[in-house]
Amino acid sequence: MIVTVTLNPSLDRTMEVDVLARGQVIRARSARLDPGGKGVNVTRALLAGRVPSVAVVPVGGPEGDRLRQLLLAEGLTVRAVPVAGHTRSNVTVAEPGGVATKLNEPGARLSHGELAEVARVVAAESAGAGWVAGCGSLPPGVPDDIYAQLCRRLAPAGIRVAVDSSGPALLAALAAGPDLVKPNREELAEAVGSPVGRLADVVAAARQLRARGARSVLVSLGADGAVLVDDDGVIAGDAPVENPKSTVGAGDALLAGFLAAGARGPRALAEALAWGAAAVRLPASRMPRRPDIRRDIVRIHARPDLDQRLMT
Numbered sequence: 226m227i228v229t230v231t232l233n234p235s236l237d238r239t240m241e242v243d244v245l246a247r248g249q250v251i252r253a254r255s256a257r258l259d260p261g262g263k264g265v266n267v268t269r270a271l272l273a274g275r276v277p278s279v280a281v282v283p284v285g286g287p288e289g290d291r292l293r294q295l296l297l298a299e300g301l302t303v304r305a306v307p308v309a310g311h312t313r314s315n316v317t318v319a320e321p322g323g324v325a326t327k328l329n330e331p332g333a334r335l336s337h338g339e340l341a342e343v344a345r346v347v348a349a350e351s352a353g354a355g356w357v358a359g360c361g362s363l364p365p366g367v368p369d370d371i372y373a374q375l376c377r378r379l380a381p382a383g384i385r386v387a388v389d390s391s392g393p394a395l396l397a398a399l400a401a402g403p404d405l406v407k408p409n410r411e412e413l414a415e416a417v418g419s420p421v422g423r424l425a426d427v428v429a430a431a432r433q434l435r436a437r438g439a440r441s442v443l444v445s446l447g448a449d450g451a452v453l454v455d456d457d458g459v460i461a462g463d464a465p466v467e468n469p470k471s472t473v474g475a476g477d478a479l480l481a482g483f484l485a486a487g488a489r490g491p492r493a494l495a496e497a498l499a500w501g502a503a504a505v506r507l508p509a510s511r512m513p514r515r516p517d518i519r520r521d522i523v524r525i526h527a528r529p530d531l532d533q534r535l536m537t
């Protein structure tokens with residue numbers, strides 16, 4: 226069982242346009258509404274891969290009701306904690322070729338009592354779980370060390386914790402020794418305070434995160450694939466996609482694939498890349514189902530070329 230915690234879930238509206246031009250009226254070709262938020266997407270991807278998962282989410286207002294309905298309609302197991310603020314809506318403007326411009330709201334404030342209730346539900350759901358994944362940005366009112374608190378609370382029970390976040394929440398989590406962190410290239414660069422232009426920079430930065438407390442670091446690199454730095458060393462890989470449709474949620478699918486395959490070694494990295502690539506071939510934040518996943522396109526590099534310049 227994998228429990229996901231999304232403190233700042235969203236209704237994700239995706240509009241397809243021919244080209245995005247600032248200051249213009251742009252008529253969208255299509256619009257689509259999906260349930261969203263990083264942990265929510267991880268649970269959606271796990272469900273599609275038939276891996277047991279439960280999503281814990283605060284929900285509020287009509288937007289929160291809609292989010293809950295969408296999740297239940299997809300067949301998710303959801304533990305929804307009612308809150309006073311309204312669940313946010315995020316907008317993605319998708320251009321041909323998979324170029325996505327994302328506008329993410331800050332989200333509604335969580336009160337101390339609401340956060341305590343979410344923590345209580347997470348603790349109850351985590352009993353017997355293999356992993357708990359704390360994912361996404363933090364809404365106003367939530368302390369930066371919330372994921373660190375999660376790690377400290379669950380580690381004594383032998384429950385492994387993955388953190389997919391950014392900025393201060395990611396930095397604070399490191400100190401509590403998460404079993405896994407999944408930064409993308411920008412989040413990694415921000416965490417170490419220097420750009421990562423080559424694979425060698427990615428590996429050096431991932432090692433820094435390990436030195437600060439993370440056990441394993443899975444760095445997602447868009448079209449450049451992903452790198453895993455853990456106790457066993459460094460492995461990299463990619464899975465080329467010719468006509469990317471949407472990268473929204475690709476990182477979440479990658480993390481889901483990695484956890485589903487045991488979160489260690491080349492097999493888990495390969496599965497993660499297969500799920501990430503499959504998500505990119507689907508529109509909006511649709512999560513891949515089993516027939517969408519192609520393992521034959523994955524290339525794993527046990528001794529990656531560290532001088533390789535990153536394309537994306």
Ligand SMILES: Nc1ncnc2c1ncn2[C@@H]1O[C@H](COP(=O)(O)OP(=O)(O)O)[C@@H](O)[C@H]1O
Nearest residue numbers: 409445446447448450451466469475476479501
């Ligand atoms: N253009 C692409 N072509 C192939 N795979 C991609 C592409 N963009 C993303 N991916 C896959 O999705 C994963 C997550 O994408 P990335 O953009 O790095 O993460 P995030 O969505 O968290 O920002 C990548 O590691 C890769 O496996």
Ligand SMILES: O=P(O)(O)OC[C@H]1O[C@](O)(COP(=O)(O)O)[C@@H](O)[C@@H]1O
Nearest residue numbers: 261262263315361362473474476477
């Ligand atoms: O919590 P954040 O960082 O604002 O991100 C939330 C957004 O990220 C998503 O989970 C997509 O994630 P990725 O594209 O980064 O994989 C959306 O569903 C959601 O709108």
